[in-house]
């Protein structure tokens with residue numbers, strides 16, 4: 155069902171209020187790794203609105219490698235974020251980690267993100283197939299392209315066609331970067347499926363200084379959109395500060411992304 159053999163026309167994902175992904179315009183989703191507090195959320199919204207970005211990312215349930223690390227504000231943080239985002243006309247994408255969170259989060263997100271650690275959580279995918287909300291599935295940490303497509307197939311087969319795929323870097327033998335963003339996956343996915351393909355250069359390389367070139371390369375390779383991390387003070391971010399752009403860097407990236415997209 156996710157194959158272009160099944161559906162030749164590309165999927166346009168309409169989030170409402172004129173926010174459409176995969177319609178031949180570049181989609182930009184940006185925001186902090188974790189939602190931390192009201193002031194951070196408002197500063198991020200102000201930054202994104204000033205740049206014409208309509209979709210904000212942020213985690214409230216964080217999958218952390220260590221159980222002692224900050225694990226997110228939970229649904230209360232999501233509600234606060236939702237109130238502020240709606241005032242600014244912004245859409246929300248946030249990670250859902252388990253089935254019980256779907257109902258809790260449902261009214262406060264526009265796109266459910268399935269994280270790299272949950273790409274093959276088939277029960278979660280089944281349940282997301284039953285909701286009337288968009289879902290973005292990230293590629294597994296050591297997942298193949300085929301496995302990502304099968305994960306999307308789970309959601310689609312259960313009845314939800316509002317799907318996005320995300321290349322977020324895979325684990326290879328290379329340790330000079332956090333992950334290896336698989337540029338190859340972008341044209342391959344675009345050929346194999348009708349679903350929009352989003353690139354995550356932040357997790358894809360994991361090093362702030364290199365997020366920009368990797369993001370630009372992903373767009374040149376055919377990505378429909380980019381999702382990246384930005385924070386007013388990356389050094390003080392509760393998670394993933396080392397790969398997070400400050401607002402000046404974010405502004406520059408947005409400017410370049412739009413230029414590069416036009417060259418395609």
Ligand code: PEP
Pocket residue numbers: 187213217268269270271292322357
């Ligand atoms: C995130 O988007 O902050 C995140 C945890 O991503 P991933 O699942 O790709 O590691």
Ligand code: MN
Pocket residue numbers: 187188357383393394
């Ligand atoms: Mn992160």
